[in-house]
Amino acid sequence: MSRFGGRVREYPWVSIDRFDHHNLRARAYFLSHCHKDHMRGLRAPALRRRLECSLKVNLYCSPVTKELLLTSSKYKFWENRIVALEIETPTQISLVDETSGEKEDIEVTLLPAGHCPGSVMFLFQGENGTVLYTGDFRLAKGEAARMELLHSGTRVRDIQSVYLDTTFCDPKFHHIPSREECLNGILELVRSWTMLSRYHVVWLNCKAAYGYEYLFTNLSEELGIKVHVNKLDMFKNMPEILYHVTTDRNTQIHACRHPRDDYYFRGNRLPCGVTSQNGTPLHIISIKPSTMWFGERTKKTSVIVRTGESSYRACFSFHSSYSEIKDFLSYICPVNVYPNVLPVGLREDQVIELLKPLCRSYRRNMEPKYKPLGTLKRVHKTDLSDTGKSSLRAKFCDQTFHELSEPEENTVEVLSHGSDATSASNSSGKKHSDLTSGVTGDQQEPNAHLPRWDAFFKCNRTDESSENEDNFPSSADAGGSQSLFSDSEGVSDSTHISSQNSSQSTHISEQGSQGWDSQMDTVLITSQERNAFDFSCFNKGGSRTGTENSRWKPVGQNRSSAYDVVHDLKSKDCEEDAETGSAQIQDVLFEVSDSSRTPDLELKKDSQSSSDFEIPLTPDAELPQPDKLRSLYRKLAAGENILNEKISSENRFKMCSLS
DNA sequence: GCGATCAGCT
DNA sequence: CACAGCTGATCGC
Numbered sequence: 186m187s188r189f190g191g192r193v194r195e196y197p198w199v200s201i202d203r204f205d206h207h208n209l210r211a212r213a214y215f216l217s218h219c220h221k222d223h224m225r226g227l228r229a230p231a232l233r234r235r236l237e238c239s240l241k242v243n244l245y246c247s248p249v250t251k252e253l254l255l256t257s258s259k260y261k262f263w264e265n266r267i268v269a270l271e272i273e274t275p276t277q278i279s280l281v282d283e284t285s286g287e288k289e290d291i292e293v294t295l296l297p298a299g300h301c302p303g304s305v306m307f308l309f310q311g312e313n314g315t316v317l318y319t320g321d322f323r324l325a326k327g328e329a330a331r332m333e334l335l336h337s338g339t340r341v342r343d344i345q346s347v348y349l350d351t352t353f354c355d356p357k358f359h360h361i362p363s364r365e366e367c368l369n370g371i372l373e374l375v376r377s378w379t380m381l382s383r384y385h386v387v388w389l390n391c392k393a394a395y396g397y398e399y400l401f402t403n404l405s406e407e408l409g410i411k412v413h414v415n416k417l418d419m420f421k422n423m424p425e426i427l428y429h430v431t432t433d434r435n436t437q438i439h440a441c442r443h444p445r446d447d448y449y450f451r452g453n454r455l456p457c458g459v460t461s462q463n464g465t466p467l468h469i470i471s472i473k474p475s476t477m478w479f480g481e482r483t484k485k486t487s488v489i490v491r492t493g494e495s496s497y498r499a500c501f502s503f504h505s506s507y508s509e510i511k512d513f514l515s516y517i518c519p520v521n522v523y524p525n526v527l528p529v530g531l532r533e534d535q536v537i538e539l540l541k542p543l544c545r546s547y548r549r550n551m552e553p554k555y556k557p558l559g560t561l562k563r564v565h566k567t568d569l570s571d572t573g574k575s576s577l578r579a580k581f582c583d584q585t586f587h588e589l590s591e592p593e594e595n596t597v598e599v600l601s602h603g604s605d606a607t608s609a610s611n612s613s614g615k616k617h618s619d620l621t622s623g624v625t626g627d628q629q630e631p632n633a634h635l636p637r638w639d640a641f642f643k644c645n646r647t648d649e650s651s652e653n654e655d656n657f658p659s660s661a662d663a664g665g666s667q668s669l670f671s672d673s674e675g676v677s678d679s680t681h682i683s684s685q686n687s688s689q690s691t692h693i694s695e696q697g698s699q700g701w702d703s704q705m706d707t708v709l710i711t712s713q714e715r716n717a718f719d720f721s722c723f724n725k726g727g728s729r730t731g732t733e734n735s736r737w738k739p740v741g742q743n744r745s746s747a748y749d750v751v752h753d754l755k756s757k758d759c760e761e762d763a764e765t766g767s768a769q770i771q772d773v774l775f776e777v778s779d780s781s782r783t784p785d786l787e788l789k790k791d792s793q794s795s796s797d798f799e800i801p802l803t804p805d806a807e808l809p810q811p812d813k814l815r816s817l818y819r820k821l822a823a824g825e826n827i828l829n830e831k832i833s834s835e836n837r838f839k840m841c842s843l844s
Numbered sequence: 845g846c847g848a849t850c851a852g853c854t
Numbered sequence: 855c856a857c858a859g860c861t862g863a864t865c866g867c
Contacts, residue, residue: 186858221859229847321857352857392854394858444860447854477855503857529856 186222187321189525193348195313196291198280202320204232212280215293216246217320218304219253219395228259236266239283243268247295249303249423253395256419270295272305273334294334298322299364300350300503301396302426308334314345317517319525321350323505325363329516330562341558344519351524351536352504358480358528361506362488368403370488371472371499375404379437384465388455389440390473396503397440397474398426404438405429413439413457434459474501477529507539515543516559 191203191211200211205226208214217223226232236242246254248269254260255267270276275294281287291311298304300321309316317335329335335342353361362370375387389412391397401412402425411431420426434441434457443449443456450471454460461467472489479487479500490498505513514522522544524536541547 186856220857390854392858393860396857444854474857475855476857480855501857 187525188527189348193309193316193318193346195316195346196280196309196311198282198289199291199309201307201318205229209235212242212282213278213291214242214244215307215318216244216250216254217298217307217318218247218301219250220301220321221394223320228262233262236262241281241283242266245270245278245293247272247303247305250305251303252422253303253419256421272297275310275334296332296334299324299328301394302398302423303395315342316346316348317344317519318348319350321352321504322513323364323503324509324513326509326512327562329513330559333561335517336561339560341517341560343558344517346521346523347514347517347519348523348525349510349514349540350504350526351510351528351540352526353476353480353502353506353528354510354524354526354536354539355480355528355531356507356539358476359507361476361480361502361509362500364399367488367500367502368400371400371474371501372404372407374472374489374497374499375438376408378470379408379410381468383437384462385468385470386437386439386455388446388450388469388471389438390446390450390471391440391442392474393442397501400474400501401438401440402426402429408438410437412436413441413455415441415457435462468495470495470497472497472499474499476500476502476504511543514540518543518545518558520545 187202189202191200191206191208193199193201198212199215200208200213201215202217202223203225204214208226209231216227244263244267246267246269248271251267251269255264270293272295275292277290277292280289280291289311291309294308294310295305296308298306298320300323304320304322306320306322307318309318335344337343378385378387389397389400391400398420401414405411406429411429411433413434413436414430414432417427417430417432420430430440434455439455439457439459441455441457443458446456449456449458450469452460453466453469455467455469459467473496475498478498479490488500492498522540524533524540527533528536542551
């Protein structure tokens with residue numbers, strides 16, 4: 186939850202995502218997206234009165250956010266004061282003090298944030314420097330490098346301060362499976378269930394908030410089944426969403442809600458009340474999207490976990506993972522960073538310690554030579570529908586904005602909101618146990634001269650080969666190490682999957698003993714890249730940067746997602762389930778399983794499952810030399826066995842984490 | 845009666 | 855397992 190106070194220190198006349206207290210005096214308001222914790226005070230009488238007396242005060246947001254906001258009658262009084270700004274279109278705004286006539290100009294640019302429909306980040310430019318307020322965001326690695334307007338010419342902009350979504354800024358959320366992987370897992374589960382019969386239905390147990398729409402649209406698109414929701418009038422002007430949702434309860438996918446929906450579900454009833462069709466009782470499973478639940482317990486490849494006879498958890502996140510945050514921030518490399526959110530279980534000073542190494546002057550002090558900031562990775566592809574905007578953008582790019590210059594003697598300021606930097610001074614006490622991993626997260630940079638696995642393989646995939654030529658820390662594309670395992674057929678794939686199993690199943694049995702549903706069959710779904718997804722619902726009419734859907738597509742990935750039965754505590758119960766379909770679904774789901782687990786792979790799994798997300802380097806292990814690595818890669822690529830050359834699977838992980 | 849705040853519950 | 859909400863109780867205006 187956002188604890189941002191509303192103001193950035195560089196531009197105190199604007200208020201963002203907060204509308205109470207001191208924000209009542211702002212000269213302009215900004216709303217990044219339509220979640221309640223970013224709308225505090227927005228419909229309060231105090232602000233309403235302010236609006237009536239100050240005729241020049243406006244609220245700026247994206248067109249989709251405006252649409253969603255005005256669907257609720259409680260915000261109707263804003264109607265004539267909301268200015269919808271197009272995405273990625275720099276706009277000049279005059280901040281006028283109506284009593285003194287004092288005026289200050291500021292330029293604002295909306296950048297897509299990938300958090301929920303209409304969500305944006307705000308890039309402010311003015312006489313006090315460039316400031317980026319991220320709102321809430323989920324951006325994949327390398328996404329910042331593809332945002333043209335974060336750059337000036339071919340270089341990244343000189344950004345003074347970033348006000349950052351730090352929801353998952355915690356090493357325990359180091360990796361969260363990508364949107365596509367999560368979507369894939371859910372898709373295959375829903376597909377498997379709904380195809381059993383027309384009486385097999387799925388309840389998506391989603392929270393009451395915007396952000397699940399792309400899940401609904403993709404399921405509907407892929408399966409041809411519309412999603413039942415309570416309300417859809419907010420999408421009345423968004424045909425790309427509207428088409429895939431319905432208020433007709435006669436459908437196999439439900440995302441409807443009821444105050445006591447859990448109680449309903451236990452009584453084999455959907456939240457909308459439906460329990461049978463034509464007299465035939467329904468077979469309902471629930472899928473609960475969660476991130477935190479996964480963050481603390483799973484590894485990279487488990488996207489779906491069965492938690493009960495007919496209950497599943499699906500990994501799903503609106504917010505960037507720790508590594509995505511690090512990638513984003515280290516690419517921007519601002520002078521200052523301010524966390525907007527306190528991750529659960531972390532203190533502010535701990536978050537700050539994690540972020541500080543990614544800021545500019547810290548890096549300058551640590552490295553002997555000045556490391557230039559990034560360059561634009563790929564020129565933004567202009568949408569055909571992008572009429573008029575490209576010319577605007579061209580005009581904008583012709584202007585000479587302050588080019589990136591060597592910063593003066595800036596000191597790193599990583600401050601808490603409203604505090605006087607007291608927390609910025611290093612408390613010499615004990616650090617969070619994982620803090621150091623944040624600092625060493627950049628360790629790959631000194632090894633830039635080493636051959637890189639992904640670069641090596643990309644040589645064969647010429648379609649995107651130009652993309653990885655620069656040497657950014659963020660250049661690990663679309664999942665880096667993960668794609669190493671899921672794409673290469675054979676040894677490493679099954680090794681990786683089975684490596685997840687032991688600790689996973691251990692954990693599950695713990696959960697089982699804590700009173701979860703009785704049948705604790707655990708299902709791990711390994712994700713496969715499948716790029717049939719459309720994220721257009723995020724920013725209606727807005728052009729998009731190269732989001733995940735425009736990345737490389739795997740060649741020859743024809744088989745559907747692999748499922749792996751990990752643990753079947755009570756196989757007897759499965760027989761009893763036969764009537765409701767649980768047994769059938771196992772047949773459908775688990776076509777790929779035990780055959781991939783050879784005895785020697787089983788032996789290795791323990792060493793690999795010791796840490797949650799990354800396998801740390803063994804302290805005294807020596808790094809392979811470049812020529813050695815090169816030959817290893819060549820052999821791996823050719824499918825040759827390398828095990829007899831002392832390269833255990835553990836070392837393969839190390840190489841993977843290097844690249 | 846409304847809003848703000850908090851506890852409790854997903 | 856708490857992502858983002860809702861409901862209900864209480865208090866003050």
